[in-house]
Amino acid sequence: MEIPAIVGAGLVVIGAGIGIGNIGGSAMEAIARQPEATNKIQTAMLIAAALIEGIGFAALFAV
Secondary structure (H helix, E strand, C coil): CCHHHHHHHHHHHHHHHHHHHHHHHHHHHHHHHCHHHHHHHHHHHHHHHHHHHHHHHHHHHHC
């Protein structure tokens, strides 16, 4: 691998981590505000996190 590809792969991983962290934090705030909606919030959070990870993996394999 060349240096730019390695840097790009690192940025992809960092971006995916930040995105999933934001989703987790927002979900915890939402659950704190509406505990009765916990199941719906968790389901939406897991789907969004899976989509972000899928995009991250696709970008890594494209490098």
